[in-house]
Amino acid sequence: MTLPHPTADQISLPIVLAVLGDPTRLAIVRYLASKEGVPLNCSKFLDLASKTNLSYHLAKLREAGVTRAEVVGTSRLITLRRDDLDKRFPGLLDSVIAAAGEDKALPMVGTADSEIDA
Amino acid sequence: MTLPHPTADQISLPIVLAVLGDPTRLAIVRYLASKEGVPLNCSKFLDLASKTNLSYHLAKLREAGVTRAEVVGTSRLITLRRDDLDKRFPGLLDSVIAAAGEDKALPMVGTADSEIDA
DNA sequence: CCAATTGTTCAATGACTTTTGAACTAAGGA
DNA sequence: TCCTTAGTTCAAAAGTCATTGAACAATTGG
Numbered sequence: 001m002t003l004p005h006p007t008a009d010q011i012s013l014p015i016v017l018a019v020l021g022d023p024t025r026l027a028i029v030r031y032l033a034s035k036e037g038v039p040l041n042c043s044k045f046l047d048l049a050s051k052t053n054l055s056y057h058l059a060k061l062r063e064a065g066v067t068r069a070e071v072v073g074t075s076r077l078i079t080l081r082r083d084d085l086d087k088r089f090p091g092l093l094d095s096v097i098a099a100a101g102e103d104k105a106l107p108m109v110g111t112a113d114s115e116i117d118a
Numbered sequence: 119m120t121l122p123h124p125t126a127d128q129i130s131l132p133i134v135l136a137v138l139g140d141p142t143r144l145a146i147v148r149y150l151a152s153k154e155g156v157p158l159n160c161s162k163f164l165d166l167a168s169k170t171n172l173s174y175h176l177a178k179l180r181e182a183g184v185t186r187a188e189v190v191g192t193s194r195l196i197t198l199r200r201d202d203l204d205k206r207f208p209g210l211l212d213s214v215i216a217a218a219g220e221d222k223a224l225p226m227v228g229t230a231d232s233e234i235d236a
Numbered sequence: 237c238c239a240a241t242t243g244t245t246c247a248a249t250g251a252c253t254t255t256t257g258a259a260c261t262a263a264g265g266a
Numbered sequence: 267t268c269c270t271t272a273g274t275t276c277a278a279a280a281g282t283c284a285t286t287g288a289a290c291a292a293t294t295g296g
Contacts, residue, residue: 013217014141014224021136022284042243053285055244060283074242074293091213099131099207106132140254160273171255173274178253192263192272 003062003069003076008084011065016089019064020096023106024048025057029066030100031109032080033093039070039077047109121180121187121194126202129183134207137182138214141224142166143175147184148218149227150198151211157188157195165227 020026027048032040045054058078061067065084069076085093100106138144145166150158163172176196179185183202187194203211218224 012223013214013221014139014144016139017135017144017214018139021132021134021139023132024284026132026135043241049284050286051243052245052287056284059244076243089213089217091209092217095207095209095213096131096135099210103131105130142254161271168256169273170257170275174254177274194273 003071005062005068006065008065008087011084011088013089015064016066016085016092019060019066022057022060024053025061026096026100026103027107027109028057028061029080030097030106032067032078033097033100036080036082039079041075041077045109048107121189123180123186124183126183126205129202129206131207133182134184134203134210137178137184140175140178142171143179143184144214144218144221145225145227146175146179147198148215148224150185150196151215151218154198154200157197159193159195163227166225 020029028045031045042051042054042058045058048054049057058067058069058076062069065081068079068081070079080093082093138147146163149163160169160172160176163176166172167175176185176187176194180187183199186197186199188197198211200211
């Protein structure tokens with residue numbers, strides 16, 4: 001029940017860039033970064049897409065090596081692979097997250113003022 | 119005869135990332151960065167793709183705001199839009215170029231030992 | 237056990253992307 | 267003027283990607 005992840009040295013720059021070049025996935029990464037350290041489950045991102053579609057995008061992020069997913073019961077706890085990404089592509093993740101933070105055009109997680117259980 | 123370029127504030131992060139997420143285009147950007155300051159014409163990149171296909175990829179880079187193309191006679195002189203990219207997305211271009219520089223899997227410009235007129 | 241919750245897989249569809257060759261334009265040199 | 271050089275445009279063919287709904291699996295709580 002462990003999901004397939006690339007090892008750090010299998011992470012490919014063009015694939016990471018292509019995967020981040022989608023507004024939904026970039027919004028996921030931005031939100032993960034804003035809650036860094038806190039593993040989030042998929043349902044946190046339901047503002048961004050349907051459950052099915054989310055599954056697709058989260059798989060893309062995981063397969064690219066951008067995120068890690070840990071299976072815990074019926075949930076998948078998702079975290080950014082910051083350590084591995086920083087090792088492979090120093091500064092890349094930080095600059096992407098900083099730029100994404102400024103981006104008004106990107107879809108938002110948690111705009112629906114339900115920040116009860118943050 | 120001036121080609122259409124986005125203004126600096128029209129440059130979009132997801133579009134830039136998506137455009138860089140293609141090995142041919144990333145190789146173009148890497149080569150442009152390695153010759154920074156020197157405007158290159160399209161034919162310098164013929165190692166990477168056919169003339170037609172290059173025209174397509176160079177248009178993508180230009181339309182995304184990654185490169186600037188100046189029409190000089192029958193040539194287009196291509197440069198990186200480093201100033202604008204650095205302003206909009208600080209650190210992004212540098213980290214991408216550094217990471218691309220390490221990437222053995224990326225196609226190469228000038229591998230055919232014809233570095234006569236570098 | 238039953239039902240709800242959490243998320244995946246599958247097949248289908250529509251939409252974009254990449255690549256190609258043939259035909260073209262525009263400038264420059266002989 | 268004619269030819270070459272540099273690059274574009276067009277339409278077609280392939281391929282890839284995103285999105286959907288229906289069906290499925292696994293865990294947890296009552």
